[in-house]
Amino acid sequence: MFSDRNKYVLAMFLVGGFIIYTFQLYNSLPVKQIAVSQAADDGKILWQKKNCISCHQIYGLGGYLGPDLTNVYSKKGAVYISAILRGGTNIMPNMDLTDSEIEELLAYLKDVDQSGKADPRTFTINTNGTIHQ
Structure with a gap:
């Protein structure tokens, strides 16, 4: 059904998408700085x-x-x-x-x-x- 090359490309696409999404998700979290006495x-x-x-x-x-x-x-x-x-x-x-x-x-x-x-x-x-x- 799928050749080994297609499986490799699909796996790399999924891993790359996961990494990019994770990076974007955790870099866009709001951080509220609160001064503590x-x-x-x-x-x-x-x-x-x-x-x-x-x-x-x-x-x-x-x-x-x-x-x-x-x-x-x-x-x-x-x-x-x-x-x-x-x-x-x-x-x-x-x-x-x-x-x-x-x-x-x-x-x-x-x-x-x-x-x-x-x-x-x-x-x-x-x-x-x-x-x-």
Whole structure:
């Protein structure tokens, strides 16, 4: 039916098309640069050092012992979060954080809160598979 040469040409055409499409797809993705404060960056490092993710979630990823903290800043406020961080709860131990560490964690949670708000019903899916808000 097909000669070996035709099979080779067809295979090269398909591979070449795949490579060109992949290159075009991933080079045209929109990249949104967001400035992060130094305090929020330090808060993320502290979040990782204290292994908060073992009990808490951010963006739905993490442990299940404590609550998801993605939008805790807008729901509860800085005063509530500070009180929990200073004293702990019956499940969460007091981590003996300094005032500056608490401020860093608050900055991180505020930053996460601002980026973690979206209504999926308003999204549109583009033909290349990306999502537009």
